[in-house]
Amino acid sequence: xxxxxxxxxxxxxxxxxxxxxxxxxxxxxxxxxxxxxxxxxxxxxxxxxxxxxxxxxxxxxxxxxxxxxxxxxxxxxxxxxxxxxxxxxxxxxxxxxxxxxxxxxxxxxxxxxxxxxxxxxxxxxxxxxxxxxxxxxxxxxxxxxxxxxxxxxxxxxxxxxxxxxxxxxxxxxxxxxxxxxxxxxxxxxxxxxxxxxxxxxxxxxxxxxxxxxxxxxxxxxxxxxxxxxxxxxxxxxxxxxxxxxxxxxxxxxxxxxxxxxxxxxxxxxxxxxxxxxxxxxxxxxxxxxxxxxxxxxxxxxxxxxxxxxxxxxxxxxxxxxxxxxxxxxxxxxxxxxxxxxxxxxxxxxxxxxxxxxxxxxxxxxxxxxxxxxxxxxxxxxxxxxxxxxxxxxxxxxxxxxxxxxxxxxxxxxxxxxxxxxxxxxxxxxxxxxxx
Numbered sequence: 001x002x003x004x005x006x007x008x009x010x011x012x013x014x015x016x017x018x019x020x021x022x023x024x025x026x027x028x029x030x031x032x033x034x035x036x037x038x039x040x041x042x043x044x045x046x047x048x049x050x051x052x053x054x055x056x057x058x059x060x061x062x063x064x065x066x067x068x069x070x071x072x073x074x075x076x077x078x079x080x081x082x083x084x085x086x087x088x089x090x091x092x093x094x095x096x097x098x099x100x101x102x103x104x105x106x107x108x109x110x111x112x113x114x115x116x117x118x119x120x121x122x123x124x125x126x127x128x129x130x131x132x133x134x135x136x137x138x139x140x141x142x143x144x145x146x147x148x149x150x151x152x153x154x155x156x157x158x159x160x161x162x163x164x165x166x167x168x169x170x171x172x173x174x175x176x177x178x179x180x181x182x183x184x185x186x187x188x189x190x191x192x193x194x195x196x197x198x199x200x201x202x203x204x205x206x207x208x209x210x211x212x213x214x215x216x217x218x219x220x221x222x223x224x225x226x227x228x229x230x231x232x233x234x235x236x237x238x239x240x241x242x243x244x245x246x247x248x249x250x251x252x253x254x255x256x257x258x259x260x261x262x263x264x265x266x267x268x269x270x271x272x273x274x275x276x277x278x279x280x281x282x283x284x285x286x287x288x289x290x291x292x293x294x295x296x297x298x299x300x301x302x303x304x305x306x307x308x309x310x311x312x313x314x315x316x317x318x319x320x321x322x323x324x325x326x327x328x329x330x331x332x333x334x335x336x337x338x339x340x341x342x343x344x345x346x347x348x349x350x351x352x353x354x355x356x357x358x359x360x361x362x363x364x365x366x367x368x369x370x371x372x373x374x375x376x377x378x379x380x381x382x383x384x385x386x387x388x389x390x391x392x393x394x395x396x397x398x399x400x401x402x403x404x405x406x407x408x409x410x411x412x413x414x415x416x417x418x419x420x421x422x423x424x425x426x427x428x429x430x431x432x433x434x435x
Contacts, residue, residue, distance in 0.1 A: 005087075005091055005093075005095070006091070006428070007277065007432060007434060007435045008277040008278060008428040008429070008432055009090055009091050010435050011274055011276075011277040011278075011432075011435055012083055012086065012087045012277070012278070012426075013084060013087045013095055013097055014097075014270075014435075015083060015270050015271075015273075015274045016079065016080045016082075016084040016087065016097075017084075017097040017098075017122065018266065018270055019076045019079040019080040019083070020076070020077065020080035020084075020117070020122055020131065021100065021101050021102075021103065022072075022076040022080075022103065022263050022267065023072075023073045023074075023075075023076035023077035023117065024073075024099075024101065024112065024115050024116070024117045024118050025101065025103050025108070025112070025259065025263065026070070026072035026073035026076060027069075027073045027116050027117065027118075028104065028108055028111040028112045028114070028118075029069040029072070029108065029256050029259060029260075030066055030070055030073065031111045031114055031115060031147070032107070032108055032111045032255070032256060033065055033066050033069060033256065034066065035147070035159065035160070036107075036156070036159050036252050036253065037062045037065070037066075037253060037307075038059075038062070039055070039245065039246055039249050039250075039311070040162070040164060040245065041055045042164050042240065042242070043162075043164060043241060043242040043243075043245040043246050044241060044246070044318075045237055045238055045239075045240045045241025045242075045318065046236065046237045046240050046241075047237045047318075047321070048237065051237075051241070058311065058314075061307050061310070061405060062307065063407075064303070064406055064407035065253075065256070065303060065304055065307055065407075067407040068300045068303060068304075068407055068408060071407075071410055072297065072300065072410075075296075075410050077117075079289075079290070079293075080130075080131065081129075081131055082130065082421050083286075084097070084124040084130065084131060085128060085129065085130050085423075086423040086426060087124070088124040088125055088126045088128065089126050089127065090423060090426070092126050094123060094124065094125045094126070095124045095125075096121055096122070096123050097121060097122050097123075098120065098121050099119065099121060099122060101118070103259060103262050103263050103266065105255050105258055105259060105262075106150075106153060106255075107153070107156050107252055107255035108256070108259050110147050110149045110150070110153075110156070111147055113145045113148075114144055114145050114146065114147050117133070119133075155248055155251075156252060158248060159248070159249060159252070162242065162245045163196040164196060164242050164245065165195070165196050165197050165198070165239060165240045165241070165242060166194075166195050166196055167192050167193065167194055168192070168193040168195060169190055169191070169192050169193075170190070170192075170193065171190055172190075172191050191214055192210070194206050194210060194239065197239055198242060198243075198244060198322075200323070200326075201322070201323055201326035201327075202235070202238060202239055202322040202323065202325050202326040202329075203239065204326070205235075205325075205329045205330060206231070206235065209333060210231070212333075212336075212337055212340070213230055213231040213235075214231065215340065216230065216231075216336065216340055216365060217229045217231060217232060219340065220362075220365060225362055225365065225366075227366060230329075230365075235325055235329065238318070238321050238322050238325045239322070239325070241318050241321075241322065243315040243318040243319045243322070244315070246311055246312075246314060246315040246318070247311070247312050247315035247316075249311065250307070250308050250309075250310070250311025250312045250314075250315065251308060251311075252308075253304055253305075253307055253308035253311065254304075254305060254308045256304040256308075257301050257302075257304040257305035257308065260297055260300055260301035260304060261301050263297060264294050264297040264301060267290065267293070267294050268294050271287060271294070274286075274287075275287055275429075276429060276432060276433055277429055277432045277433075278426050278427065278428060278429055278432075279427045279429045279430075280425045280427030281419055281422075281425040282420045282421075282422050282423070282425030282426045283420070283425070283426050283427065285417060285418075285420040285425075286420030288417065289413065289417055289420055292410075292411045293410065293411075296408065296411060299408050300408060303405060303408060307405075335364060336364055336365065339364035
């Protein structure tokens with residue numbers, strides 16, 4: 001910092017520099033939210049009446065948190081510009097201040113260099129209009145620095161590299177296993193592989209009985225059953241979800257809330273400290289202004305923490321649904337396999353009454369699919385309770401679609417609240433301590 005400056009000016013410059021760092025930090029939070037918070041739509045699965053709503057409400061709530069980060073950047077930047085300009089005008093000299101950016105945590109730190117205004121020092125000159133930024137060389141096109149995530153931060157490194165569930169269709173026979181070991185194989189045709197399913201109970205069920213269920217669907221299609229397909233129309237809706245991806249991204253958003261908390265705590269202490277060096281109408285008005293902003297930051301911190309917890313809650317509910325599908329699938333699988341084997345044996349046998357074989361298969365398949373559909377309905381009803389939007393829900397507990405978590409704007413200045421921008425109203429405190 002340029003010397004000599006009076007002790008009260010040094011306190012003002014130190015405070016303003018911290019607010020400038022906070023502004024850049026809020027810019028980094030914005031980029032972090034855009035990157036980490038953007039849960040892939042496919043990760044929510046294809047559950048009817050649930051997945052699309054969860055994806056939509058999450059995206060809306062995330063946009064609100066981004067709006068708050070932008071508002072935070074603008075508010076902190078305005079304070080920094082104004083106070084540093086007051087300091088430069090009072091001292092009639094250029095002021096150069098070093099920056100440290102020590103508020104952020106390990107998850108936000110990689111995004112700081114990519115935020116607007118990130119620099120090792122800032123400068124203000126008398127008679128200017130705030131912080132003077134270093135212009136970019138017009139002959140050297142500016143490229144925003146990339147976000148470089150340390151490899152040891154495994155959870156943050158995983159973002160954007162996730163492998164979501166997918167299917168792969170190949171030309172090969174499909175077969176059905178039986179309890180007596182005499183597997184039935186149908187040559188030709190197409191079969192489907194289900195990849196990156198997460199390795200949980202539902203994925204294990206799909207991998208174990210994929211061929212059997214595809215065979216059943218082929219049989220049901222051949223006889224024109226008109227039934228919902230157990231794998232394609234039911235199980236796939238949950239299997240295609242990725243709760244681990246949702247949970248990791250949601251939990252990382254706690255880093256935003258933690259950063260806001262640190263920012264608020266530091267600002268509160270530093271505002272109190274600044275009051276020891278300055279008196280006057282402007283200083284008093286600024287103290288009120290800063291207090292209102294710290295209160296607002298507390299609210300924004302709660303919003304970020306709420307979104308993180310709601311995302312984790314949704315991931316847990318989806319996991320429960322996946323487990324319910326797996327349990328329902330295993331529950332009657334043996335009965336279904338026996339019926340399929342019996343049907344295949346009868347149809348292939350000479351002089352067998354095919355209509356009876358079809359009736360038996362349809363009877364068992366209908367019971368199995370009905371059982372799966374009822375399990376789906378029960379689980380979806382429970383999951384839908386998480387995101388149901390009505391007045392009573394809003395009163396009792398938050399959810400991703402609730403209007404109580406719209407973007408919170410900074411409070412409007414009270415009458416005369418902008419007096420703090422008048423440099424003539426800042427009077428040094430005669431009892432100011434040494435700095």
